[in-house]
Amino acid sequence: MLFACKKEQPQMNNxxxxxxxxxxxxxADFEIMERHIQLVNSExxxxxxxxxxxxxxxxxxxxxxxxxxxxxxxxxxxxDRETFKNFGTQWIGSTIPITLVVKKEPNTIxxxxxxxxDSITKTFxxxxxxxxxxxxxxxxxxxxxNSTDSIDIEIEFKEYPPQNDCFSADITxxxxxxxxxxGNYFRVEKSYRYMSAVGGTNIGPCQSLSPxxxxxxxxxxxxxxxxxxxxxxxxxxxxxxxxxRKLN
Numbered sequence: 001m002l003f004a005c006k007k008e009q010p011q012m013n014n015x016x017x018x019x020x021x022x023x024x025x026x027x028a029d030f031e032i033m034e035r036h037i038q039l040v041n042s043e044x045x046x047x048x049x050x051x052x053x054x055x056x057x058x059x060x061x062x063x064x065x066x067x068x069x070x071x072x073x074x075x076x077x078x079x080d081r082e083t084f085k086n087f088g089t090q091w092i093g094s095t096i097p098i099t100l101v102v103k104k105e106p107n108t109i110x111x112x113x114x115x116x117x118d119s120i121t122k123t124f125x126x127x128x129x130x131x132x133x134x135x136x137x138x139x140x141x142x143x144x145x146n147s148t149d150s151i152d153i154e155i156e157f158k159e160y161p162p163q164n165d166c167f168s169a170d171i172t173x174x175x176x177x178x179x180x181x182x183g184n185y186f187r188v189e190k191s192y193r194y195m196s197a198v199g200g201t202n203i204g205p206c207q208s209l210s211p212x213x214x215x216x217x218x219x220x221x222x223x224x225x226x227x228x229x230x231x232x233x234x235x236x237x238x239x240x241x242x243x244x245r246k247l248n
Contacts, residue, residue, distance in 0.1 A: 020110035026064060028102040028118040033059040035084075036191045045194040046218060052092040052126045053190075059084040060098055064118075067104035091126045098122055129190055130166035135216050135246075136195045137169070142224055142244035150244065151176040153224065155214070160184040169197060171212060174226060175238070181206030193217065222246055 034050045035057040036043040050058055061082040062069050071078040073085055087096070099121040106114035137157050143150035154172040159165065160183050167190070168183030185206055186197040197212040212226040222244050230236040 023107050023110040025111045025114045026067070026102060026104045026106050026116050026118050028062070028064070028100045028120040030060055030062045030098075030100050030120065030122070032098070032122065032124050033061065034191050034193075035059065036194060036196065037189055043191075043194060043196070043213075045191050045215065047124070047191070047193045048218060049125045049127060049192045050087070051129050051131065051190050051192045052087060052089055053129050055086045055088050056126070057084055057086050058096075058124075060100070062100060062102060064102050064104060067102050070101040072099040072101075087126055092128050093126070095123050095125050098124075127192070134166075134190070135193060136190075136214050139247045140214075140222050140224070140244055141247055142222065142242035144241065145243055152247065153242075156183075157188075158183050169195075171197065171206075171209070174206075174209060174212070174240075175228065175230070179206070181209050181212075186210075186212070216246065220245060 031046050032048065032050075033044045034047045036045060038055065038057060044059060050056060059082060060071060060073075065081075067081075069079055069081055071083050073083070076085070099119065101119045102117070104116050106116035108114060134157065137155050139152055139154045141150050141152050151173055153174055154170075156170045156172070157166055158168055158170055160168045167188045168186055169188050170180055170183045171186075172178070172180040174181065188195050188197045193216045195214050198210050206228060209226060209228040213224065215223040217223065224240065224242045224244075227237060227239045230238055
């Protein structure tokens with residue numbers, strides 16, 4: 001049996017496409033995903049580590065489709081393509097190993113030595129919410145997609161009364177004009193590679209800058225989504241979806 005690619009690319013010439021170009025050996029590779037907060041439709045972030053708070057849900061999803069799956073999570077065994085476990089605060093400071101075994105009929109035409117079996121173990125750490133350094137603190141060079149018109153946005157966590165904790169951040173130059181939205185206007189929800197700042201204000205430089213969402217993806221790219229009103233004019237809403245990288 002020849003395993004064809006699911007999505008064939010259009011042919012630009014008369015050359016026959018090699019059916020093995022997009023084929024791959026059976027793999028047990030999987031993604032570790034952190035649910036941001038325990039609410040329906042909460043962001044789920046592909047990650048390599050987790051920030052623990054309360055009962056933090058961590059999901060595991062095999063990349064291989066239509067296979068037999070065996071997950072080993074501590075003493076538990078699961079057999080679906082995707083599974084999850086909730087980690088309470090007692091796990092903070094722990095390194096968690098997860099093993100996946102995948103079995104599937106191999107593509108022996110393209111990979112004659114593939115036995116259809118693979119096994120991978122990955123580990124991730126569970127950190128406290130105030131773990132330092134926090135990945136999403138620093139200076140980020142950002143621009144709209146396919147644009148070179150970039151700005152540098154700075155995120156700096158500060159302690160503001162009365163909470164005096166690690167969940168407030170100054171956001172500077174979000175408008176490209178050097179304005180700062182002080183952290184006492186925000187309460188930040190943190191995951192290891194994602195944060196959402198909510199709150200905002202109807203006065204001052206941050207005219208309803210909420211929510212302010214930031215991702216630092218596994219490949220090192222940064223993504224930001226936010227909106228704000230310019231010059232107190234509710235008819236001048238600015239919507240931003242930026243991409244870039246962390247400078248420091």
